[in-house]
Amino acid sequence: MFKDRRDAGKKLGxxxxxxxxxxxxxxxxxxxxxxxxxxxxxxxxxxxxxIVCRKLxxxxxxxxxxxxxxxxxxxxxxx
Numbered sequence: 001m002f003k004d005r006r007d008a009g010k011k012l013g014x015x016x017x018x019x020x021x022x023x024x025x026x027x028x029x030x031x032x033x034x035x036x037x038x039x040x041x042x043x044x045x046x047x048x049x050x051i052v053c054r055k056l057x058x059x060x061x062x063x064x065x066x067x068x069x070x071x072x073x074x075x076x077x078x079x
Contacts, residue, residue, distance in 0.1 A: 065078075
């Protein structure tokens with residue numbers, strides 16, 4: 001599907017071309033999302049920023065997550 005994250009970001013940016021030069025901001029989460037988000041922002045000529053958050057994982061399956069909490073204490077729970 002994609003060669004790497006950079007390729008994925010470029011293709012996603014092209015798919016979102018309607019937002020180019022529309023004063024939008026691309027937010028990315030660290031690890032895999034940063035490189036993808038950077039390429040999207042570059043393609044859209046958009047501002048780019050990071051959201052630093054931590055996954056809320058299940059104790060019996062640390063790879064799975066049910067939500068995330070950010071630096072400021074805000075959170076998202078997947079229901």
